[in-house]
Amino acid sequence: MTTLKKPSLKKLAVNGAIWTITGYAFSQCLRFGCNIILTRLPGIQPEFFGLMAVVNRLLMGLELFSDLGIGQSIIQNKHGEEEEFFNTAWTLQIIRGCAIWFICLIITYPAVRFYQEPRLLWLLPIMGLVSIILGFASPSQSLLNRRMELGKVIIFDLIVQVVSLSALVILAWQMKSLWAFAISGIISGIVRAIGSHFLIPGKKTKFAWNQDAVKELVSFGKWMFVATALMFLAEQADTLLLGKLxxxxxxxxxxxxxxxxxxxxxxxxxxxxxxxxxxxxxxxxxxxxxxxxxxxxxxxxxxxxxxxxxxxxxxxxxxxxxxxxxxxxxxxxxxxxxxxxxxxxxxxxxxxxxxxxxxxxxxxxxxxxxxxxxxxxxxxxxxxxxxxxxxxxxxxxxxxxxxxxxxxxxxxxxxxxxxxxxxxxxxxxxxxxxxxxxxxxxxxxxxxxxxxx
Structure with a gap:
């Protein structure tokens, strides 16, 4: 009986790089194509892009300020493949997603006052629901990144993007309002959350709470929290400040x-x-x-x-x-x-x-x-x-x-x-x-x- 040879790390890295660059190229083509279509649709104004940029940055800030480095821990930790560690990470992810939406509700009114923009009063809570939805997504994507099986990850991301952008264009064409952006965001989150559970055949998620796994996740995550919170401030502060200036x-x-x-x-x-x-x-x-x-x-x-x-x-x-x-x-x-x-x-x-x-x-x-x-x-x-x-x-x-x-x-x-x-x-x-x-x-x-x- 012959044993299949495991691909070398170099081969996995090369294949991963090819998949990543190819996937990114397709993703950008889809994104720019969608942007061009949206800018030509009647009723879609430049201010819509500016307002949604601010909303997305605020939500991204909540995501990063609460980041425990769960995905990175699954990739980096020696126990990342173990079922108990994996499911504990998923449970933490769900708790975090619910907490993000709750915080989103708290910051909504201050954001409305700061930007003097009443539309944020409904945009932020609705878009914030995506955090709860994605909290239930399987961490299988991080596991595939750990194994450097990037083909599945890239194809999955592209499928979600095609569905999301198609929904956005159709809704924008029909509704001609900011509601199109909000609803398409919810659709994108639902598709990603459900689809993630089919990435690895036979890989099931269930609620778990292993104290040792929690300690390891939090130990790595405490500095990841600081790093990602500061990353948000570093990368998104420009758009947030521009929205005020x-x-x-x-x-x-x-x-x-x-x-x-x-x-x-x-x-x-x-x-x-x-x-x-x-x-x-x-x-x-x-x-x-x-x-x-x-x-x-x-x-x-x-x-x-x-x-x-x-x-x-x-x-x-x-x-x-x-x-x-x-x-x-x-x-x-x-x-x-x-x-x-x-x-x-x-x-x-x-x-x-x-x-x-x-x-x-x-x-x-x-x-x-x-x-x-x-x-x-x-x-x-x-x-x-x-x-x-x-x-x-x-x-x-x-x-x-x-x-x-x-x-x-x-x-x-x-x-x-x-x-x-x-x-x-x-x-x-x-x-x-x-x-x-x-x-x-x-x-x-x-x-x-x-x-x-």
Missing amino acids: LSFGVVGVYTIAATLANVPREAIKSLSFRVIFPTISNQVDLPRSELRSKIIRQRWKIVLGAAVVLAFLVSTGDLIIATLYDQRYTEARWMMPILSCGVWFSILFYTTSPALLALGKPLYAAQSNLLRFLMISLGMPLAFTLKGTLGVIIIIALSDLPLYIANLYGIWREGLFCFLQDVRATALFLGVLILFLSIRSFLGFGNPFIFIS
Whole structure:
């Protein structure tokens, strides 16, 4: 009888990377296609995108401020495959989901007063119901990430996205109101929650409460809570503050520009969590010098590709927006290249930060996100006073720099320093960017860095 050979870690990582990048490309095509359709539907105004951006950021904040690192614990913990640990994690997840909705009810009225927007009075509680629904979703997706069986995860995510976006377009076409966004969010949560229980055949969930498992989950989760709470403040404070400083119409335009500018960042971030983190988690027992060598060798390939893609996006992003969107979104054209340039520092960050998490050191991520949050929260109001919308966009673009610097300190402390590689990669990025800008100028398309505010 022959025994099937288990795939090597390298093969799993390569397959995982292919699935992640391919899935992300399809996901972005669906997302941008949906956005373009929505911007052309009668009755759907730019302020809808701005208002929903603020609502989603508030709900994301509740999610992250209550994050126990349940998914990461299943991936990282040696007991992640055990039924008792798995079911205890699921039980904690349900409790957390209900708690999030309750907190959502509490913050609704203060949010209405802060933004002077009465529609939040019904939008937040309804959208908050998704937290309860997703609390009952099976953690099987995290288990598949642990095993690096990413094909199932990617296909499942795409199916949920197709259903969700289809529902949104149909409802927006028929209802021409914010209710379309709220109802489609509920539909998306229901489809994801039910579908997750079929990801692993035979894998059943049931209520469980193992004290040892709870201790391990909470032990890892206490720093994950701090790290993810600060990550929310660092990554979403821009939109929340913009909602106060500017009109929801301008926030909607910014959301269009930021969504396109962040494509490389989100791709690398997805690769970071789904491939880099599990891969390094399986190699943490190696001597640091050997682990560092493996990380640097594989990281260089990722950073090279990202440099070319980002340089292309910086030099053509304004043209893409001009082609895809109507005159109501004109201001997104000048925002786009500025925001794209700032993404470079997050690419350097997300290709090393998973190593620190795999080593069980989420504190470094907390420190990194704290610095970014301070720059956003202190810099944006000051920049708005001095330079208006342009100043705010520049601060947002530069906000990933402190994130990167703090992370650099962490990888130095842990013996994984790779600053020289960052210098070479940055020089390459700038060289490719200059080349693309020269070609653009030669073809008569001018300079994308025209500040119209």
